[in-house]
Amino acid sequence: MEIRARGTRWSSRTLVAAASAALLGVLLTPTGAQGAQPGPGSAPGGRPVKESQPVYSYDDAIRESVWVDTGIDGDEDGRTDRVAVDVIRPGEPAEQGRRIPVIMDASPYYSCCGRGNESQKKTYDADGRPVGFPLYYDNYFVPRGYAFVAVDLAGTNRSDGCVDVGGRSDIQSAKAVIDWLNGRARGYATRTGTERVRADWTTGATGMIGKSYDGTVANGVAATGVEGLETIVPISAISSWYDYYFQQGAPLYDSGPEWLSDYVESPEARDRCQAVQQRLIDEAPRTGDWTGLWNERDYVRNAHKVRASVFAVHGGQDLNVRAKHLGQWWEALSDAGVEHKIWLSQTGHVDPFDFRRATWVPTLHRWFDHYLLGYENGIEREPMADIERAPDQWSTDRVWPPRTTEPTALRPGTGTAPGVGTLSRTPARPGATETFTDDPRRSEIDWAAAAELPTPDKAAFLTGPLSRDLRLSGAGTVTVTATPSTPTAHLSAVLVDLGPDTIRDYAASGEGITTLTERTCWGPSTTADSSCYRETAARTADVDYTVFSRGWADLGTYASAGHGKPLTPGKPYTLTIDLAANDHVVPAGHRLALIVAGTDQGLIDPPSTTPTLTLDLSRTSARLPLVGGAQAFARATAGPVPPRSAAPESRQHGVAEPRRTPPIPGDSSR
Template identity: 70%
Template sequence: MPIRTRFTIWRTLAAAAVAALLAAFLTPAAAQAATRESRPVYSYANAVREAVWVDTGLDGDGDGRSDRVAADIVRPREPAQQGRKVPVIMDASPYYSCCGRGNESQLKTYDAQGNVVQMPLFYDNYFVPRGYAFVGVDLAGTNRSDGCIDIGGRSDIQSAKAVIDWLNGRAKAYTSRTGTTTVRANWTNGRTGMIGKSWDGTIANGVAATGVKGLKTIVPISAISSWYDYYFAKGAPLYDSGPNWLADAVESDDAHAHCAAVQQKLVDGAPRTGDWTGLWTERDYVKDAGKVRASVFLTHGLQDLNVRTKHFGQWWNALAKNGVERKIWLSQTGHVDPFDYRRGAWVDTLHRWFDHELLGYDNGIDREPMADIERHPDQWVTSKVWPPSGTRATTLRPATGAQPGVGTLGLLPGTGTETFTDDPKLSETDWAAKTGTPTPEKAGFVTGQLTRDLRLSGSSKVTVTATPTTATAHLSAVLVDLGPDTIRDYADAAEGINTLTDRTCWGESTAGDSACFKVTMAKTTSVGATVFSRGWADLGNYASDRKGVPLTPGRAYTITLDLAATDHVVPKGHSLALIVAGTDRDLIDPPSTTPTLTLDLSRTAVRVPLVGGAAAFTHATSGTTSVAPGATTLDGVRAPRTVHRVPMG
């Protein structure tokens, strides 16, 4: 891992006037220490707006010439006039013309000369007056770029990496898509931070995993870390279509006409069997975390059922293993940008993060708690590190109870069996509502009511030994907090927020680009049970995460399911439950048969990341003697929506 310098002694351009005054009265060291925040001293209305087309060095559409990607730039005019250079904030996206960015689905708009008028989101409005340039990159095959979209593959990543190379003098750019006049980025020092939600944040992860020089930080929001895990979970299909569907949704008309071969490669490389192929290896950024030079400030919704939380969990763990400087926010929302659930705090924190990472300010953000976690709607706590020190993987074991299908969960080895039949019509919400009731479609295992709070922080694993009656079978495992609560309504179409009509403004506006956005507030619901971690698998992948085989009915198989990362407190008076079942409606597709599965409880267990480890579990369950009653649905969380989710913002 390269050694990173925490602070760069480099004077901000945005505070040049202030720094000059300070320098007259203070020593150089004191003047630098006093500069802690970039200020909006530059004109947004007079900002330079220009477009360049950067040579990627690839020919994805096979037309015999190198693909060029469009980069739209908004930068303060004054620093360049003074011979000073500015850093860059970049969002590389496939959505600038097809689908829009943010809660209001904003698109890029252009003037008659082809220069950007409206840049979606608030980044340019807010940061350009503070001495940053903002660059919005159209991924290859989208909007005004050449080439073909390839869903997180080489072309996607090179679209953004080539722009960083150009910003640092290592690549060529042109003043038009087909012209020969080159242009240099002589207005920037090359220091770049990437930001973006969903696919955009995924590109930031992928570019960081190349180790490209000049990329100093990334802010991935609800981002993918491995594309296989977007489409499959150990062979179990999470969607009824593959990456070719997504490519078709975002391609430009030009790409539609020229990219059939690339589309076919996506089909061939993503078989519906769920087997791992070379296509997935190319799109696995976790394996390359050791190349990351940039710091990482990631955010994710703990109830994101689009880009599920396994993505941030495995990426975070890999970054930690490689000593990457990092920070994290975890909300109760689904697939929602922090600008729309914690706006003021988000803008302030993002401002301070970029000032620290791109301008070198010693503003203390690196010495603040690593993690912010939403415990209840709009109620946040912090952790000095994440997961907290003292978190230990603790093995809990299910055992049979007084009623079939309703067992216990504790530290002692389990005995006996439980049997259930896959019912694709039911979801995790249905199971959780009847955790303490014998039902034929699931097996539930529950602690008694806790006498102390119990916090789980990180990723879990469930090892299941199951005997199927058919040659195909899918498994689901979920962790449930049994007890009444008020939570964000993540299963609603807006995934935990309400959008109001009032607006708040974040930066400066022009006639064509407003800095004012609709206010949001938490959309809540009352529940009797909360599913807070999930995992799935095709039992046919028992011997390999990468290849499935037909099952022999009547034979026992052991498989481990990865449960998504979380940070959840099961409070005193509630119970912790593990449910094992078959198809989780709308979150995985059903198998081709309808199996009945028998669990061998002596060979079934869940490893959970408990703060305080086994001792914390013992203390929280001391004095509990009975299984908690079944959860009662109050207003309730509906089953996940039956739509094809794509990683859009």
């Protein structure tokens, strides 16, 4: 899968504000989009801009709960479900007759598990009034003239209905709240009462934000095209739930969505939602076949409906919500002409507040000021991508992937030892093969550590040491023609940078960060809601190799990605494996390796058999997103190799074995 940036689709709000500013030479706040009074700020480089200021009282903010009717009866109790919506908003704008925009985080985790690196939960006073809102969004943005709205998804905490793991109920839980904020849905003062509550204090302009499951809901709501959703900030978010539990038929996590539903729903929901739980089992078979359940939970296919701008954040080494989700969502948004921006880190499943806090908060502030308040602060004209090149070292790209990125075919060839071949632009001779036997005890870390050695569990193909840096940006594919010895077989393909480096230790606890004891504060606090959070630092590892992209598939999906078939032993099959998106520079002096193997231990479930597979190298290739294309590869594989610097004495061979990530698209702390 190649991903490219296309043109942007500008919203009417942005076009009008930009035209006005250009004609009049002044900052205009669109009518109805009044937040805190703008004050001076600065953009990167010190350019002065206008930004919302913390002029409103956080202590005296209005804290209230509303139950919004979703219009569906997910638990089939004869009445439509209501979701609990906890609101905190400054009191002064309403007193002045001014309306404000909304920042919203819709989550299933507010009572079961908590949010953020410190697993915060909602808290309430004796009358049931919300007093503690997880994360810093309320502390930081409410004084600046925003409302913060925390939505309990259906079936969780204080909401009616059932959790359906990314399906209609989940998405409608949040969409209905946006409809209520825009006067199109009904809100009530209690869960079962008839007293109506109207959101007459808001402009209706809403920005959704959240990590993992929360960001996934933001993707899904944006894909409905709901009016009033102006922007989303999905962090480590799923774009298609099938790809969370499977990849091309290969099963992950040894469980399906029913486990996650049971994990997050309220105790009351477990009794009333038995039918929903059973559907999650019956319609999500562990065969890996695509069903209607997955179709409903595939947001990529509806990316053309997205009206909101998108600020996507993802860890290139996220082994929970893998970067494949980012890649396919990004490509679909690009094709649809959606305004979008990206931060791509070296971490695993980690929030930017915990890996780049001092830059993240003001960047997010400017993003919301622009898209929710209409301030012309120039953020939409800044580089599209921030990429972490080394721990805490970042570069930017005006467009991502860069315009010079071209999908380039690289070919494996035989070498001087069995299972250790070459990787070049030259096709292998007809009849050339490599053979390996699936060993479910071995992982990508084992394969990379033995890339130069003939081992029976993998086939590795290496370039020589590079004479120049070689950058891969985006998502690639690997097409294999393999002959299995059994009726079932799994395949893995990984890209490896062979050479010494210091990276974030994404496989360790924290997934690339260490939580410190010191705290920094991001807004005012109350006794029930602190704005102060523990600082973090990069947790690093000195390594001799880095696996930077990976993909898996069941060979039985050779004919159809949505349906597997039994294989005929001794018959060759051709299959293309999608690799996760990333952006990685293989430095001069290092080598690029493609490894093809069977079960990636700890990351995909083992098959019922352990086949031997024979690769037809003349019909096997990798199509990789090289910046500069084939010419860049030719330059990097020709010429003298620079001297290799000495490795640190404390260098280890690689990161630890990836942890068996639980099937919870939540925080790195769990």
